[in-house]
Every structure is written in structure tokens, then in C-alpha cells.
Amino acid sequence: MHDDRNLVEARLKRVLDERIRPAVYPHSVPLDVAVWHAPDEPVPVAEGLAAEPGPIEVGARWGAPWGTSWFRVTGTVPEEWAGRTVEAILDLGFDENMPGFQCEGLVYRPDGTPVKGLNPRNQWVRIGAPVAGGEEVRLHIEAASNPVILDYHPFLPTQLGDKETAGSEPQYTLTRMDLAVLDETVWHLVIDLEVLGELMAELPVESARRWDILRAVERALDAVDLQDVGGTAEAARARLTEVLTTPAAPSAHRVSAVGHAHIDSAWLWPLRETVRKVARTTSNMTALLDDEPDFVFAMSQAQQWAWVKEHRPEVWARVKKAVADGRFVPAGGMWVESDTNMPGSEAMARQFVHGKRFFLDEFGIENDEAWLPDTFGFAAGLPQIIKAAGSKWLLTQKISWSQTNKFPHHTFQWEGIDGTRIFTHFPPVDTYNCSMKGSEIAHAARNFKDKGVARHSLAPTGWGDGGGGTTREMVAKAGRLRDLEGSATVVWETPRAFFEKAQAAYPHPPVWVGELYLELHRATLTSQARTKQGNRRSEHLLREAELWAATAALRTGFPYPYEELDRIWKTVLLHQFHDILPGSSIAWVHREARRTYDRIAEELTAIVEAAQQALAGEGATPLVFNAAPHPRAGVPAGGAGLPAAQDATAVTPREGGGHVLDNGLLRVEIDGHGLVVSAYDLAAERESVAPGRAANLLQLHPDFPNMWDAWDVDAFYRNTVTDLTDADEVTAAGDASVRVVRTFGTSRVTQLLTLAPGERRLLVDTEVDWHETEKFLKLAFPLDVHAERYASETQFGHFHRPTHTNTSWEAAKFEACNHRFVHLEEPGWGVAVVNDSTYGHDVTRTVREDGDLGTTTTVRVSLLRAPRFPDPETDQGVHRFRHALVPGAGIGDAVREGWRINVPERRTSGAGEVAPLVTVDQDAVVVTAVKLADDGSGDVVVRFHEAHGGRARATLALGFEAASVTVTDLLERPLPEAPAPARDGDRITVRLRPFELVTLRFARA
Template sequence: MQPKEYDCKYAYAVKFHERVSRHLLGETIPLKAEVFHSVEPVPFQLAAAGKYRPISEGESWGGAWESGWFRLHAEIPADWTGRQLALRLNLGGEALLFDRDGVPQFAFSAGSLLGPDFRKEIYRLPDCPAGRQAEFLVEAAGNVVHGLLPDSDPELGEQNPYGRFRAVAATMRIGCFNHELWQLSLDLEILLDLLKVLPARSRRSDLILAAVSRAADIFAEEPGNAARARAELAPELARPACSSSMTVTGLGHAHIDTGFMWPVRETVRKCGRTFANQIDLLEKYPDYVFGASSPLHYLFVREHYPALYEKVRQSVRSGRWELLGGMWIEADCNLSGGESLVRQFLYGKNFFRDEFGIEVKNLWLPDIFGCPASLPQIARLAGCPNFVCQKMSWNQTNRFPYHAFHWRGIDGSELLTHFLPEDSYIAFVRPSELIPAENRFNENTVTDEFLSLFGIGDGGGGPKEEYLERALRLKNLEGTPKFRFGRADAFFERLSRCADSLPSWSGELYLENHRGTLTSQARAKRSNRKLEEQIAATEILWSALPPDQYPAGELDRVWKIILLNQFHDILPGSSIRDVYENTEKEYADARATLMRLRMEAAARLLKPDTECVTFFNSLNTEFRGSVELPADWDGAGLAGDGVRVPVQREGNRRYAAALTVPPLGFVTLRRIGRAEHLRAEEEKSPVLENQFIRYRFDSCGQLISAFDKELQREFIPSGACGNAFTLYVDRPAVYEAWNIDDSYRNRPCAKVRAEAPCRITRGSVRDTAEFHLKIGCSTIVQRVILGTSSRRLDFVTTVDWREARKLLRVAFPVTVQAAESTADIPFGFIRRPTHTNTSWDRARFEVAIHKYADLSEPDFGAALLNDCKYGCRLQGNTIDLALLRAPKFPDWEADRGEQCFTYSFLPHPGDAVSSAVRLEAQQLNRPPFRFDGRSGTPQLPVAIESEHVELSALKKAQQGSCLVMRLIERSGRYSQAVIRTSYRLVETSLLEWEDGREILPEAGLTTISFHPFEIRTFKLY
């Protein structure tokens, strides 16, 4: 066969397949339809009472995010008796078919921007309708799989910035399904897809094309000839795979984003549609296995579709439905705090155990935007030694080298890890995907098997029936890997048998993509950080009371608000406006609940006294710094001994005091005397100075000198400035809210300028310089604060952010030569090169930090602390913090308006670990609680004395009445903690399921040793 002849025959074969596929439903009749339209979703129980109107094919029934219930009727022709019938529905969006009892049966989808594989229009009815009358009830949603139809790169004059959508009932029909024609279509589909990856003009290719040509001749455009046409293709589908071909374990999958291009309320319905589809397929295909993650999604189904949930429970018991992932949801792990990651497992695994009696042993994050190096230990301690991911395949610069490997964390813990070689968690079971996956699988000499997650994701319903039919044809087909249905847990059991021969990867999993998610949607990130700190402190406070008073239910509810909104498209900032409007309401609810709970605890722990105010320090290290006093306090002294503390009046009814609060302790101040009244002065060359350090500023608030008096060192390079704001044009090539391209540095568009002279206030507590600044279209007000006994310089910042597609950063160049930076991550820290020697180093131009980033030499260094920022550039001798972005997709209003945050510059003796950097960052993020009109110094049930061991949690156990204490070694060294308590300590896991070694304090005292970065959890009995 000559090349041109081959091309001609291939083109003819494709057209033949298209013609066959168009006529799967032969004779059809339109359904008589009525629709009940509503703006908000209406449950099945109330749908019957709706006001219905007639609707015909081609009519519009609703707009974006609206809902409609359709009553469909048909009179079945007599000559259809005994034939297989099918519905063909395209209602313009997503839709769910219910039976008469309100149990979901099957989900339809009008399609997606991602292609025809996402469309589901045909549902083969399992039984012919009784008699000649057929009735159906369908709920439709005014959105497609990916929400609305937005412009992913909208112009600033866009008239529909949130997308366009009009739901149209395009197709409403019932007809006779031609099963043999469908099978012919699937046969052709597999063979033609195989031709895409076979060498042109190979014997295998020629044989396939010849068989297809004969089948087309036999078919002769007559559907009744489908079986004979299939017989011509059968020999080519029967050729067995090569003995050295790899095996694919195929697990049906539906990656359901908890919030993304649709609001969370729509996720509830997406779960219902997906679960209904998969129950239908499990009933039709006895070998098929489906798996789904996220216990929250199961809770949605349990609450909204209880009968469907029972079917899921039965499928789980049979082993056909696999529970995946130990986390409550598939959380973002770069931004979530360490204790939040623990609670993801605590709530997730407990739900699966309570509801299904199953312990899930895998960490399931196929779509995560990178992972911190502390995650392996957290997952292993939570009983999840296996990990599935694939997102590193999205790297923009370097190809990640492994697909099956050990991922080693900062403490040495390892996870057996599988990166999906199809580079996707939305696979379609096609030779054109599986053959390249087999070819790129790097550990193919160690194992002969890899995992494939196939099915429509993003709430699109999981695998279609066609996907399962493809899988059956690929069980043993020449030229392709051998495909079989299977479970992920069994796959990992087999993979573990060759674990000794697998390679290892140490440190973080850095995604060379989506770096903008460290900064986008700053309000959500700030609320998340504040709530993480507030709920941990509130739990510690309530632990001072008897366990039977502990408000476990309300704290659990707040934790679940936090955990839900840590989903990997919500907290990172890559969801639509509707998501964040709901998130802001939930965060406000959580803050109000925690505030009320703190007041209730204080009312039980402290005495009423209108002349007193009490501060509670929930950290296990001493707090030393300034605190705000109640309005109109003119002076204060320590209750009991009356020793005055420094107090200064800083403005109208605003007072600050210098205070020391012991670890996990209380201090009460009594109103006495009068405060030091300060006068603000204007200065052209502001200076803030104390016994340790002297800071000089220019008129724009830029730091032109930071001279440490003790170290006799200048920390700002000559000719440079710290606190240097720069506004950049921020137009990434793709994925606007997700990405920051390194080329932004070539597009600075504005520098900061002063709007008014600097005003300085000085006092015995702290000195403050106030700057009013302008940059671009936005204004910045900064109160720069230096305490009398601290090197830490706080930049308390308010921005009226009015930009579009701009990036605001602040840079601190320092006179430190550091080959590595040090940055805080959940439950530890990580060091990264500051040079760009390799492509891997250059790709890390924006990295994740938590509370601090540091550049140090052995004897000194400088750190930048923050209370809610995560994106940072740490290259050369500069710490460059990303503050705000202004993307327009997918949220047109992202971050506009007032923004508040604090960052702090901290020169220090010693390196990052031996200095006070971590402790100062803790105190910035979690200042003491203040209780006005209360006095007292109650005792907590435990005290922890250690420079390096941090109290992460002190709370009531999930089950039982004891308390649980979690301690973390944070300095990366062998450390000890002295524990003072009258309780006996029993070591337990993160999940609190079992009791381990018991420790009996002697005379209320015991010492516990820790390995570097070790996490240890104890029950207090």
C-alpha cells in the first residue's frame, strides 16, 4: 500500500466510523415535556408541587446556574415491544434522571469545552416501560461540566465577565437502541485510535485498514449488517498483546472538584450525578471497579440522596467501589498549615471507618499544585503509606524523573508513590493514551504495571459506558498494554513487592507551574491563616476546663469550614466569584463562632472585674511584646503586685502596653495611673531606633539602613532599599489566576510615591512611623512599628487595591551571602538553593513559604516574617514577597478593595534555626487573646518547656473524654521537651485510634525526646 493510498483509506475509515456512530438510535419519537423552572435547586420531594409548563425541543428553559425539573412522557409504539429502548436527552446543561421513588438513576451532560468525550446523551433503559406509557422525571442544571462558558482571557471591557449560558432543551427523544451498531462503532473506535500511534505503513496498520475497508463494504450503509461487519474486524481485535507489554490497572474515577468553576452547592448535585452513573455501570459490568475520594462528597450524597448512598454502601461492601484518599477533601498542601493537614486525615479517615468500617491507606492528590516535604511523615502517621499524584507532569521546565518511587520527607519518612504515566487523572481508555504512557513509564524494568484513572472528571460523572467497552477490547490487544479493571489498594500491594528496587526522591514536590496560586485570592488566604491560629488557641483555652464542658461539636463544625475551603482550587485562588462569596460568609461564621467560644471559656475560667483585662498566651513559648489595651485605659499594672507596665496612648482611645505573658499562661492587668501621652511629629528622614538596632527610611517608607548595634553590621546593601514596593504587569501566558510567569520581572510598571509626610510617634512601648503611599491606582498605608526591646520591625499594611492584571511585591535585599534560603513549611522548614546553577534551581523562581523566609550566614542573618502571605522569591541576596495579584479569570473581582496584612523584617544573630526567627514568627501570627473585664490566672493541664519543640494541639480526643496533645520538633535536630503535668501520657497516632507506650511523670515531671522534625501525639489520662 502506497503512502497516499494509506492516507486515503485511513480518511475513509474515519468517515465510516462517524457515519456508524450517528445512527445508534434508529427510529425515535419526541418526548412530550413540561418544565418547572427555579433559580435555586429544588429537592425531589418538592419538585412535584412545582408549576410546570409545556416545552418543546429547541426551547430555552433557564439561565446560568438556574434549575429545571422536566416531566417527560411518551406513548411507546406497539411495534417497539421487546426491543431495547433508550433516552436521548440534551437539556443544555447537566441533568439527573430519577425513578418514581426519588432515587437517582443516570446523569446526562450536554458536553464540555474539553471535547466530545465529556458528552453523555444516551441512556439505555434497563427495562422496557410497563405498558405503552413511559414517564420520566429529570432535574437539569443551567451549566455544563465546566460551569458556564467564560472567556478565559477576557478583555477589561468584557460585558459578560462571569461567562455566558443559556440552557436549551436541544434533544428530548426516546427510541430503539441498535446494540450491534453501537458495538461496531466501538470496535472501529479502538482500531482507528490504535492507528494514531502505530507506525504508518506497518503490517499491523495495513491489516487494520484492510479489515475496516472490508467491514465498510459489508456494512453497505445498512445498520442490519452491523454484526457481519464486526466479524471482519474481529480477527484484528483478537490479536494478543506482546508478552513484554505492561499491564494497566484501570480504576474508574471521577475527579470532583469541591469548588472550582462552579459553586460548592453545585458540587452536591455533581456528586449525585456521578455516583448514580457509577452504580448503573457497576450493575451492568460485573468486573468493573470504581473509586472515589473525599469523605465530604460521600456526606453530601448521604444527606441529599440517601437511597443512592445505600447503594454505594452495598457496592463498597462488595469490593466493587473503592474508597480513596484519607483526607476530608483533596486539600491544597502548600498553603494548609500542619495541624490542618492532620485534621484532614483525622476527619477523613474517621468518616470512612465509621460509615464503612474501612481504613483507607492512600493519600490521593492527583491534581495537587505541589507538596511540602513534611507531608510524608503526616501521611504515614495517619496510616496512609501510599500516594497517588500526577501533577508534576505539568512542569514547565523539567521533566520529573520517576513514576514509581519512594518520596522521602524532611524527617526521613517515606511514601510509596505512583505518578500516573498517562499524565492525567481524566483518562479515556484509548490506545493513543496508554501506549505513550507505557513508553514513558520510567520504572518499567522494576515493575510491569501502572495505574490508570479513567473517567470524566470535574464532576462530569466518571466513566461512560463506552469507556468500559473500550477497556474490554484492550484486555489483550496487540500493540497496546494489557488492560484490566482493578483496585488501587491491590495495585499498591503488588508495587510494594518490588519497593526495594525503586528510586527515591527527597524533599518537596515543587510544581513548576501554577505559582500564582500562592498569592491569588489574598482574603481567603488571610482568613485561612487567622482561623488556623484562632481555632488552635481556642482548643487550648477550652482544655483548661473539664472535658465534659468542651464544645466539641461547634469546634468540629468550624474545623470542617476550614478544611472544606482548603480544597485545592478554593484556597489557592483558582475558583469563580460565587465560590469566594460563599467562602467569605463561611469564614465570617467561623470567626464569630470562635469569638463566642472564647468568651464562653473566659466566663468560666476568669472572674468578672471591670477594672481588669486578662491576656492568654496559647503558645508554649513566652510572649514578649506590645499588646493593645481596651479603649480609654490610661495606665495599667500587674494585678496582684501592682507593678506598673509601660503604657502609651497612640491615638484617639488607642493604648498599647509592653507585656510579657508566660507560656500557656495568663496575665491580668489592672487599670491604674495614667498612660504616657504621645505626640506625633512629621519627619523627612524617619528613624526608628532602640538599644539593639537603628532603622532609617526615606520619605516613601523604603528602608535605606538597618544597622545592628550589637552585631555592628549593616543589613541593607549600599545603594539598595528594603521595603521596596514594585508593581508589575502580570499577564501569564495561560491560566491567569493560576500562573505567574518569570517574565513579569521584565515588566515593572510603577514605583511607590509618598502622598503625605511621614508621621512618627515615640514612646516607652514602641515607636511608630506612619506612611501614606500611592502605587499605580492603589493606595497603601503603613504603620511601621519597632518595640523598645526587639529587633523586629513590623509593617502593618492596609492597601486599597484597585489594579487589573498587576502584581505587587515588596523586596528586602540584605548584606548576607547565603547559598541556601530557609523557609517555614507545615511542621518544619526547608532549605533551597539561592543560586540558579541548574534548570531545577531557575524554575524555583517563586516558592511556597509559611510564616518566615530567611537568608543566613553561620553567625547572622535576616528574615522576613508574615501573617498571611505564601509566595516568595528567594534568589541571590533578596527576600522578595508577593503581596497581591489582580487576575481577571476566573474571578473578575479577585482581591479588589481593602486588603490588610503584616510582614516583619528581622535581622538576627545566629542562623535561621538557632535564632529567634521561628518564635518571633509564631508571636506575630498568634498574639495573646484579650479578655476585657476579666481577671484570673487559671492553670492549663500541661506545661511544655523546650526551645525546639512546639505545641501544635491540645484538645479533647475525637472519641472519649481524655485530652490529646500533639508536639512537633521544629528545629530539625534531636531535641527534648520537659512536660509538667499530673496526667499520665499515652502515646497515640494522629488518628487517636489506639493507645501505645505509657509515660508516667515522676513528681509531675517527665522528659520526652524527639528525632528531627518528629511529630508525636499523646493522650492525657
């Protein structure tokens, strides 16, 4: 047998490209086209339909960046086409290789009924099947001229990412506006040949099946008359019947295809455009569901469903019907597909609360799965949050992007910090944009790591990122792959159906303990500092607003702001989407985010102040309100008390330059360069700073990753570093502070180092007027601590990472996430570095250089970056950060000081002290939320967790009358299997496992 496979493959490609595909639409006539360009932002549908358009010709340029144009296309179906299938082909100037990343459209009938979306892989609109001939055609297209931001080779800075800088130059050329006859036999021949050609390419050369397909394809091509493709297509298809109907082997891998369109809630487009992307995609998918009885589509992100309901009621009606039919499936049970590294404990919980509640309220559907295909790694606290929300499964895809280590499982149990395990699937197809190519399905089968014990995987199928969804071509290919020899089998299924089958078939999968770290996109922990600060500030203001409003409601009848808090929470959750909070969106997104966070801060501050005023009453007694979960100097957690008197801090000159701060607990030496050369714990007689090193050291690195500018920092950035040791000014400032000023490049740093009376922490306030590009700014604390591991705070607890790089897995974690603190210790003594708004950090260990044995450990906080894509002006301007070095800190001190630096005291005056609604007698038990129940019943909800990593017995004392107490899930629903906690009057006793999360609901007496 001679080896002519390459010749047949080459022949197949050319005949498909040059003869068969062009014959899919054998006859066409042009449509008449007119256009009206909206003057600014998108207009309501009724206004767009009513506008009077002007003439435009195919071949004309149209569409300023971020503009909206309303095209009207009209025509008449030729009489001679009677009995044929006719479609409108509407090409706005698409590049078929960029679905979701350029111009798109939504087609309407004249009465405003949506028809379907248009995108580069979906340019057709069905007119009739068959037509009678003579039909008048009139369609309207709401076309969005979104500019092409993303160019993979290379990423270039662009001003197109904000309409304020994008200009007005037309972006697209109107390419085709025709009525055309669809030859369905030719269309099916194209799919037959594509499926067989793609399968053939994946089979081994020596495979008999490959040669069977090759000869069948050869015979089919022989049957095609290249001058009469339509007339010979049926004969060509007949020659493929045998190879297309040979069943798959019983041992074939099984793929559950789930129709999907991963739509980023913002990324290379603003939030307002996502509203329209979702409308276009859902219109497409409801239409496809009508045409394809086996097809199933799943859409995540309750926010996106809510947008359709609010902004496109005509589309919403179709979606609701498809959901009722069981084929348009709400997935994931989260408000958005959020980042999971940086959101705080309560915010991560509320993602599920608001997401699941939306689907329950609208459809009565309970989501059992978390659906996060594109999130940049997963924090170790997430499994118990998923379980506490009433869910039990997780799907993700992004870990396949890891650069260094290949994840060892595709189906596994993921164990979180408290021991909760979640059945997790990681699709081996390695994409959340599966298009049913033979190469994708073959890769899924080959790549699947659980062969021999499982053979079932999931494939999210459809164009995503910018939306579009599944196409009829994908559905047709899946139909041919349902039971085809040489291929994995494919069947359309819901996520629930897949997980139920997969879990039943693999009841004892392997266990992965701890975080699911993505070995990529590490710089998202630092990019767009203002967005991250806005998130952190909003989270803590929401805590304060709920706490004080609930307290005031019970004590004074203060009207609890249910609607305001619900709206603000949803806004904060939206901005935790995995391209907003991580800082990887265009300038427009982050500009709007800054304004949104400022507005949120004003609204929440007003709620807090109004509630505190109601609680404080009229009077001149000085009061301190403390919303942190630990008492402070006589002020109870969750209450208000009298300010405490403080001793003084001595500020004296230091020999050789600089200053010494001493408050009797710590003695801090700051040299003439403004560096901390000593932070001495006087009680423990222990030095914090590593010998011969200096803390508060700003370090500047070049930062030009190989790809993905705003997303990535590559390990080689460490090869070059500049220590910023030159100081313009080091002066005493006030009674307990030293001011340090530095300039470098075109930037300026002003720091205030403060050792307050009675404090065991050195506060470091840093203001950076930042005007660098492609640089990475770190703040280093070299510490005289021997530590093989360190703790970083995550949701509802903390997680330990090694300080060494014994294996490639540890070495890959050269930039990691923490919330409010990083803590490291030797037995009996430790150090914490706490922060008010930063997340990225690195921790390294060094052998001492003074000849002594042992190691030191350096914690470096990531402050600022300056990538130029997708926002060329990322983080330019003034930033303010607050950190604290806490010598002698145990893990409990780290927890307490982390809260303290984030939730400052609020001072006012009133009639007298304010008792808290709830107090806890155990520092290890941290209350993260005190609020009124979301259902408006007036019940009080208290959420808390064990924060030190050990077992705890704690008593909660109630400051209000409660008729009953119930253990609930995050949605405040009773947990039948959870016994009621022991109660003695107003005292509730609880016993907690390490990091255990508990929600209690108290009915009012």
C-alpha cells in the same frame, strides 16, 4: 506493499461518523416535554417532582445562568419495538466536548427514585432490554443550567461567575427528547472500530501488527452495507474477531484502570452545585456498576460522600450497597483534595483525621493511600503527615503539567523533611480524565520512566473536573484492551490492589527528597488574598479555641464544644480545596468564602472568650492570654499571666528627611520616601539592609500570564518593574511608629512601621486600597546576607531552597510558598521575614554593587494580584497585611516570631494567673495542638514536633492529673510499635529526631 494506510484511516473516520454511529439508534419517536423553572436556588426533590410544569418544545431556549429547571418527559414505547432494547435520548443542549463544564441533569422516576445523571457524554436512560411494547414512560429531570465559564482560547473576563451578575438570558437549546431503539450490535461495532483504529494510529508504520489491523478494518468496512448498517454489522464484527483476540505480548505494560470522576469541590461552580454534581455522578456510577461486572469505581473526598449522605439519601442508599459489594471504593482518606502548600500543620493533619475517620465510621474502611491527582504541588512536610495518619501511599498527576522540567520518575519513594518515605505513583497516562483512548494507553506505556524495573501504572478513568465519571464506552474499550496485541493490557482494579502489586514488583524504587514543586500555577500562592487570610485566621482561631476550651474544661468544668469544633474544622478544611484556597474559583465561591470565614471568626472568638472568662474568673487583675507555643515576657505558652512593663522607643528626625526608631536593640532608619535604609542590630553591630538598597520597597509588575490568569505568573513578569518610591506622607505616629502613605495608579497604600519597646523586630502593617488590574504587587527586603539557601516554613518544620539558579530546576522555582516565615543566615547571624497571612514569595541573590566582594539576598513578599479570570474583580478593595523584619534571628527566632505575629495576645482581667495544661522546656519543640480527644472520652491530646531541624530532648510538664500516656497516630489511636515515653510523675521526657512529629494521648486520672 503500497502505503494506503491514510486512505483506510480516512475511510474509517467518515464511515463511522456518517453511517455507523448514526445507525446505533435506527428508530426513534419524540417524547412529550414540559418544564417548570425553579424561581431561585435549587429546591428539594419532592418539590421539583410536585411542581406543575408548562409546555416546551425541542428547539426552545431554556436555563438562566445557575438556574434549575425540572423537565417532565412522557411517552409510550411503540408496540412494534417489542423485543428490542429501548432508551430515552435526553439532550439538554450538550456540547460533547465539554463534559462537566455546562448543563447537567439528574433523572428521577415519579416516586423520586434516582435513575442516572445526564451530561454531554452520557445522554441515555435505559427503558427496557428488551421491551414488551406499549410501556408508558414518565421521567423527571432536575436540570442545572450552569453557564459555560471556561473558554480555553482565550480566557475572557466574564460576569457569569456569580449569579448576582450573571443575568437571566437562557443559556441552552433543548436539542433532543426521544425514545429510541438501541442496536447493540452496531454499538459494539463502533467500539470495535474505535479501539482498532486508535491502536492502529499508535503503532509504528513498519509494524506488522499495524498492517494486520488495517487490513482487518478494511475487510470489515467492505462488509458494511451503508444502506443497511444494522443488517450487516454482525458480519462486519466477524471480520474483526481475529485481530481483537490476538493476545498482548508478555512484556506489555500493565495498566490498572480505576473508575474515577475527579470532582472539584468548587471551581467554576459554587459549593452548592458540587453537591448536585456528586449526586449525578454517583447515580451514574452505581448504575454502571450494576451493568458492568468487572468495573470498579473509586471516589475521594469524604466531604463529597458526606454531601450525598446529607442531601441525597436516596442516592446514598445505592452508594452504601455498592461499597458493601467492594466495587465503589472510598479513596484518598482526606476531607477534600486540598491544596498542600498553604494549609498549616494542624490543618493538613486534620484533612486526614476527618477524611479517614468518615470512611472508618461509615464503612469500616481504612484508607492506605492519599489521592491527590490535581493538587498544585506538594509541600515537603507531607510524607510524615501521611504516615502519621496511618497511610503509606500517594497518587498524584498534576506534576505532569510542569512547564520546564520533566519529572524523572513515575514510581518512587518520596522523602519528606523528617526522613519519612512514602511510596508514590505518578500515572504516566498524564491525565486524571482518562477515557481509554488508544492514544492515552499508548502514551502511558511509552511515557513510563521505570521501564526495565517496573511495568505497572494506574489510569484514573472517567470524566472529571466537573464530574460525570466513567462511561459504558470506556468500560467497553477497556474490555477489548484487557489482552490485545500491540497495546498495554488494561484491567479494572482498586487503588489498593494497584499499589500492592506495584510495590511488590518494585521494592526499591528511586528516592525523591524534598518538595514536589509544580512548575506552573505559582500565582495561586497569592490570588484572592482575603480567602487566604480567612484560612490563616481560622487555623489559628481553631488552635486557640481548642486550647482554651480544653484548659477550661479540665479546670472549671467548661463544656467542651465538640460538635461546634468538628463542624468548624470541616468547614475550614473544605475551603482548603485546591481551587478555593488557591484563589482559582469563580467570584461566587470567594464571595461566599469571605462570609463563611467571617462567621467562623465570630463563632471561634466567642468560644475563646467564653473559655478565657471561665479560666480568668472574677477579678480586676490584668491578664494576658498567650496561645502561641512560646512564652512571652513572663506569660507562659498556653496560659495567662501579668502584662510586662516596657521601655520606650525613641523616634527622632533623620538628617535628610525621614525618621529614626531606636529601642536599644535595633536602630531603624526610615528615609523621606518611607523606605527602610537601615535596620541595625546594635548588639551584633550588624546592618541588615543591603548596601545602597532600601527595604520596605513596594514594587509593581505587569501581570498577564500566557494562560490560566488566576493560577499563573510567568517568569517574564520580572522584566518590567516599577519601584513605588514616591510618598505622599512620612510622619511620626505615636511613640514607636512612622506612618507612610503612597498613591499609585488608582490605588493607595498606608503603612505603619513600628519598633516596639524591647522588641527585636520591625513591624510593617500595610493597608492597600487596591484598584489595579493585571498587576502584581511585591514588598521587597534587600538584605546584607550571603546565603546560598534559605528556609521557608512548611507543615511541622521548614524546608531549604537554594537562592541560586544553577540549574533549570532551581530557576523554575521563581515563586514559592512559605507559611509564617522565611529565614536566611550566615553562620551566627541571620534575618527572618515573618507574616500573618501571605504565602507567595521569591528570594534572589545579587553581587554587591559597591565594589566590595560578596552577595546580598533579597526577599520579596507577594501581596496582591489582579487577574480577571475566572473572577474579573479579583481582590479589588481594601486589604491589610502584617509583616515583620527580624534582624539577628536564628531559626528558632524565626519560628517564635512567626507564631507571635499570627497568634496575638488577648488581654482581659480576672482573679489571677492561669497555668497552662502543658509546658515544654525546649524551644525547639513546638506544640501545635492541645485539645480533648475527639471521641468525647475527656482524654487530653497534645501534638508537637521538633521545629529547628535538629535533635531535641524535651520535658513536658503536665498541669493536670494523667493516669497514663500513649503515643498515637493523628486519629488518636495507639501506635503499638511506639514505646511509651519516659514518665516521672507529671513530667514526660521525649527525644525527637529533626522535624519529628509526635501525638500523645493522656488518659485522665
